[in-house]
Amino acid sequence: MKRLYKILIGLLVLSLMLAACATGSTEEPAVVEEPAEAEVVEEEVMEEVEEVEPLKIALVPAGRIGLEGFMYLAGEGYKQASAEFGFEERILESEVAEEWERNVRTAAQEGYDLVIGVGSTMQDAVANVAPDFPDTHFALVDSYTGGDNVVGLISQxxxxxxxxxxxxxxxxxxxxxxxxxxxxxxxxxxxxxxxxxxxxxxxxxxxxxxxxxxxxxxxxxxxxxxxxxxxxxxxxxxxxxxxxxxxxxxxxxxxxxxxxxxxxxxxxxxxxxxxxxxxxxxx
Structure with missing residues (x-):
């Protein structure tokens, strides 16, 4: 009995030792390879800048812009706008009523995007020419003739x-x-x-x-x-x-x-x- 008892004790001690060894043993951590840094390729984006031609704007006053007064002020404003916005000046001036319609028509025929008539006395000239040039814009200072391509610039x-x-x-x-x-x-x-x-x-x-x-x-x-x-x-x-x-x-x-x-x-x-x-x- 004593011998059997000793054998059992020995087996118990041995099992405890094996358990202790198993618990104390450490596994080396697995090496995790970091992914290679992705190469960043910078692509040059070439933005195409479309050059926009400046508008062509003509001034057609019912008089001369060199004399002080209403026509002079209109001329000075037009010249200032030309300097600030970079369009070429084109002024067709005349004091002869029979020439006003011809001047408006000339500006439209020359391909101006906007034709500005100055003075209510230009009303007939603009009214007669504007329908013939539907793609051209017309503005009339002091009056309004009507029409899809005409605006009136009227002060109070x-x-x-x-x-x-x-x-x-x-x-x-x-x-x-x-x-x-x-x-x-x-x-x-x-x-x-x-x-x-x-x-x-x-x-x-x-x-x-x-x-x-x-x-x-x-x-x-x-x-x-x-x-x-x-x-x-x-x-x-x-x-x-x-x-x-x-x-x-x-x-x-x-x-x-x-x-x-x-x-x-x-x-x-x-x-x-x-x-x-x-x-x-x-x-």
Whole structure:
């Protein structure tokens, strides 16, 4: 029995030793190969830049841009736009009404993308030419003819002349001012009875009425924007015969000359449009 007992004890010790050895033995960790770094291939992307030709824009004024006034301002704006946006200048100017349509048509035939007519008196010229060139864009300053390829660039002249009318109404009875009478009468001399001039007149009338509804506005039209003699005659008649002491002039750069000659001769007062006459005729 004792011998069997010793054998069992020995087997137990042996099994414990084998277990201890098995537990204490360490396996070397498996070597995990890191994947090779992927080679990054930079591909040059060549962006094709398409050169866009600048638009071709022509200006066709109903007059000369060298004279101060509305046409001069249009010309200066056009030249500034040409410098800033890089298009070549093309100005077809004429004071002869019969040549306006020909100039508009010439610009369209020369392949201009945009043809800008300046002045409401250019309305017929643009209306006659635009339908013949449906791929050309037309813009008309001061008026609108209609048509899918035409836009009108129309200012709100009445907003400025409302203030002029209010000022004139406050001044016209102020006899503390030299050569001012006590009558509630102011004058308006327009070049032609066209929509743009009508907007000037409307604002003047509304501004005067806002201050004093009893103020009368005497109106006369020259029939042209290039007749200084007639403009002067109308202004003198208002001042000398109708108690007008302030005249608002919308006669074009040439016509305004006549009105302000009348102002200088009589000592009355005037308000100009487009340019400041105070340096030449103070008051």
């Amino acid at each position: 002249e009445q907003e400025g002349t409302f203030l002029a009318g209010a000022l004139a109404a406050m001044m016209t009875t102020d006899t503390t001012l030299e050569n001012m009478n006590d009558k509630k009468v102011i004058g308006f001399v327009g070049g032609m009875d066209v929509p743009s001039v009508a907007r000037f007149l409307s604002g003047l009338q509304q501004g005067a009425a806002y201050i004093d509804p009893e103020v009368e506005v005497v109106v006369a039209y020259v029939g042209s924007f290039r007749d200084p003699a007639k403009a002067k005659e109308l202004a003198l008649a208002m001042i000398e015969n109708q108690d007008v002491d302030i005249v608002y002039s919308v006669c074009g750069s040439a016509g305004d000359v006549g009105v302000f000659e009348a102002i200088e001769e009589t000592g009355a007062y005037a308000i100009a449009s487009d340019i400041d006459w105070d340096n030449e005729v103070p008051g």
